[in-house]
Amino acid sequence: MTPSDAIRAQLEALREDYARRLPGQIREAQTHWSAVRRAPSNTEAIRRLRQIVHGLAGAAASFGLPAVSDAARPLADGLQEILDAGRAPDDASLARWGAAMENLARAAGLAGEPVDPPATPAPLVPPPALPGEARLIYLVEDDVTLASNLSLQIGCFGYVVRTFNGLSGLSEAVRRDPPAAILMDIMFPEGGLAGTESIRHLRENGGNRVPVIFFSVRDDLMARLQAVRAGGDAYFTKPVDINEIVDALDRLTAPPATEGYRILVVEDDADQVARITLALRQAGMQTAVVTNPFQIMQPLVEFRPDLILMDVHMPGCSGIDLARVIRQQEAYVGIPIIFLTADEDVRNRSEALRTGGDDYLTKPFDEAGLVERVRTRVARARALRSYMVRDSLTGLLNHTSLQDHLEREVARARRHGQPLSFGLIDIDYFKSVNDTYGHTTGDRVIKSFARLLRQRLRRSDLIGRTGGDEFAVILPGAGLPDAARVLDGIRENLALVRQRSFHEEFSVTMSGGVAALAPSGQARLLVEAADKALYRAKQEGRNRVVTG
Known part of the structure; x- marks a missing residue:
């Protein structure tokens, strides 16, 4: 089993584990709801109920259960509003909450089945090692399953993720080993804004000026204001789109350009x-x-x-x-x-x-x-x-510019006797993505793949978008085996990334053809060899990299 197969199996195991535990979470929420109905002023019962439905609103869609997230969200918002106001709920609020609890049970598909005991997820295997400098990210999320899922997804883009399932220990970790960025949930058992308070405390005590991305089921102005006042650099609502998160990480953690004029x-x-x-x-x-x-x-x-x-x-x-x-x-x-x-x-x-x-x-x-x-x-x-x-959508080199670069790199490689490899890549069945999810989602997939290429390749490599779903890469100094290995690693990671269209999730794959420059080769012949290899990859079933 390859590292990517192992990660894919773990993601599936996480989804199955979440679905297995869901009835137990609904039962626990119903228990606290009963306590709230009996004593509407029972703040502790309201807080515990809010904590459960908050987790469901934020995590369920990430594990293929968007209806559960949609049903839990208004209930979590209503409970938080009462807690923020510091008053007991009125009869109208109780009636809305009761209806929301019924919707939540229906969305979870509960029909009296016995609740399975929680299963222990498979041990997490870190993503394969990446070339270049990996950036350390601290992920603070009290939902262990959601944290594991996010960690694996973000890791596909070249980040090293360390997870914290609570607020304790974060300040010391930042002081001892400063990360490139912090991903911070807002709601924790300590309070509905405990995440922002933790970051504010970190800033006030002289913590490093680490970029912070907040994410939460809360989408109200108060939560967003507190995130800004705590020094947050970005804010996303659950269920999060992994591409949006990585976009923000790229923007906030990218090293400054060092190439002078x-x-x-x-x-x-x-x-x-x-x-x-x-x-x-x-x-x-x-x-x-x-x-x-x-x-x-x-x-x-x-x-x-x-x-x-x-x-x-x-x-x-x-x-x-x-x-x-x-x-x-x-x-x-x-x-x-x-x-x-x-x-x-x-x-x-x-x-x-x-x-x-x-x-x-x-x-x-x-x-x-x-x-x-x-x-x-x-x-x-x-x-x-x-x-x-540059291509306007991805920022990659356009077709004409890439061809110019290839001519120069071929001349340089021949003059200095160095290896040079060239790869052509297509996203498999991309037309069906546009037809099924729309062109806006298709554009997001294109941008996500362009980002993956930039993260996985060296700064010296040249990357271009040569057509709608067609890409090309120039790898100076790389022989054919190394170039094929790098592109195959990108292929494996692309298949692991969960793309999102509204509440639906899907994944895409790629096919690639790679060729190396012959001692007396020309740019045109190198492109033709890579194109023939790409054609074979498609003929052999796609989702593979073939050498020419």
Whole structure:
């Protein structure tokens, strides 16, 4: 049994265990309801009843029982309202609660069957180890079964989840081993807002500024206000959509971008080179230097500059002529070029801008002014390029951009004698997802899969969306066995993720084809080999990765 098979079996065991224990929870709720009817001012009975139905409202839908969640939610809200008000329920409230209890029993399918004793869930097996840096998440949820389910789901996206089934011990754990984020329920036996109070206490006592995501069956303004006042960064209502939770985790825990602007300096004066590169590097930018204009082509390909700083007057080739050469190549039409020169002749400036320059700096120039000009030009160019090269739904590279990257990576791999693999991926039977659940849900599935790819692959890997449900990945430095293993791990994890459409849950699978670059191979042949492998994966039954 593979690790993913083990996790899938555990998820199914958790669902079966929850269904087995459900009648017992309903019976216990009925016992407390009877106590409330006999003595409406019995606050303890109301609190215990609220705790049970709160758990049902939040967890049942996550285990395939949305009708139970829907029936429990208004009862949990009504009970909480009375507890917050600090008064006994009136006759109208008791009548509503009685009807809600009957609805809850019907939704649970209780017809007098004997209650099975609780079963012990199978031991949890952690998700398979991930490449790269795993981020630690603290999950605080008193429903053990729901906590286990959420932990396994979140783990599929590359997070390491540590669960707390109560509030005790959280502050010490945060102090000793700070997590990347905390997922915190709001309602606990200690009170209807105990989760927010725990986080507020953590903040007041000098706890690390850890991002906090609250989730709860409560959707009232008071709960949301208390979550905000406690320093919460996001809030979701149960049953939670795992994709929304992971979206928030990605946003709150993603490490800051460390790749600085890449500036290519084309200048034959060594003193000017030293001055320019020092100023740019102090501003956090990366630089590459070309002192001989006839050697510019290789740095253009390998360094992939965001901007070119170019002297106008150089021996053997002027900067203006060099700019013309660069602009004749489609891949470099959009790179900003700033000319540097001591020439103040307006006619020369006009010619420089007319032939492909974007800006003009006269020597001597101020370092701060240079840095600001470069920063502004690159930021604007990157923003525009993002619109042109990124898929609007997923943020992945679009088809044209991915092909350009593949050509460059193939050239680089052949030049340096390094391995390179390429994979094509389709989501299986995606049309039926759109037909059954609608295009909005289909878009969420696409975004969820794109997120999974980003989490599971290295930062050096290139990921693109090449069609509706079609994706491609470029894995520099990866041989065929390693590339196939990585994609197969992604396939296994995708099958474990529970997608949600309103109150329905479902899962999807993927098929993949992977090929490796031959020593004298071309990008076109690499794509064709991966496409043939993908076709075989579909012919052999889908939900598999085949090598070409």
